[in-house]
Amino acid sequence: MSRRKDEVREFLISRRANITPARAGLPDFGGERRVPGLRREEVAMLAGVSLDYYTQLERGNLRGASESVLNAIARALQLDDVERQHLFDLARTASVSPAARDHRSGKPAVRASVQRVLDSLAVPAVVYDAQQDLVAANLMGRALFSPHFEAERPNLARFVFLDPRARDYYADWPLARRMTAAMLRLEAGRDPLNSGLTALIGELSTLSPQFRRDWAAQDVHEHRTGRKVYRHPQVGEIGLTFDVFGLPGEPGLSIGTYSVEEGTESADRFALLASWAATQEFANRRHRRPRATDRLDPHGA
Secondary structure (H helix, E strand, O other): OOHHHHHHHHHHHHHHHOOOOHHHHHOOOOOOOOOOOHHHHHHHHHOOOOOOHHHHOOOHHHHHHHHHHHHHHHOOOOHHHHHHHHHHHHOOOOOOOOOOOOOOOOOOOOOHHHHHHHHOOOOOOOOOOOOOEEEEEEEHHHHHOOOOOOOOOOOOOOOOEEEEOHHHHOHHHHHHHHHHHHHHHHHHOOOOOHHHHHHHHHHHHOOOOOHHHHHHHHOOOOOEEEEEEEEEEEEEEEEEEEEEEEEOOOOOOEEEEEEEOOOOHHHHHHHHHHHHHHHHHHHHHHOOOOOHHOOOOHHHH
16 A cells, blocks of 8 residues: 555544534443444445445545545545544545655745735734745744844754754644644655655654654644744743745745734733844944954054
8 A cells, every 4th residue: 555545544534533422412332342433334324325435434544535525424424624624635646656856845935025024014924835844934044033044055854843942842742743743744745756855754764763753643734823822942831823925936834923912921922022133233233344453454454
């Protein structure tokens, strides 16, 4: 069975295991059930398809499945909108050849105009790609994620799973781990030919037992908006609201912004973060700026 079929099979089985007969509105006649959640025949009945056909789908054979059938399966399994989109992505890419050429393996970058927009924002802002490389940021964004930017190629997922500082930096590290793995799985379903993403998942699977466990949960997640609490090494614990926006004209890139509610303790620490960021930038500029004496002719000419 191909890796892609494995992904389909494991995703559908995991979602089926999450739905009890009572939650699906089915009568429970008691007795021991050999599987957690719904049986295949119960999903088939709820979706209005034959057991043989659903069995074929759950074995990973999504090629040719119609939109109406996929919607019926999504309703039967009570998928949320992100899980439903993941199912459609898996079906859309079912016929993609693994040998197809990937044109997304180069190092991403943003347009100069996008960087100017970032620099004009007063709140922390970062740009990241499908494999969560931090490809651009403004001054406050670099300050907020300063531990991440110490790496040669900053990457949110690699920091979460491989850097021991992540356990302190994220106030809820287990949640950060689960959400990160779920976001990577969603992106892998959208774009199975992204060699950079495939390489990152392979690296994390090899080096992180926590990633292997979180990845096996088959969860998918899309970051849109919410609240995060960071324990910043310079200013302490700070709670921020994040919002994520797609970047028009730059497929696969997203802008994440982080704001704080006024009048809170986090707002005070946010101000400290801005002050620290400005101090760091001033020090860096002085370090980069050549001294006047460096430009003098050593012979006095």
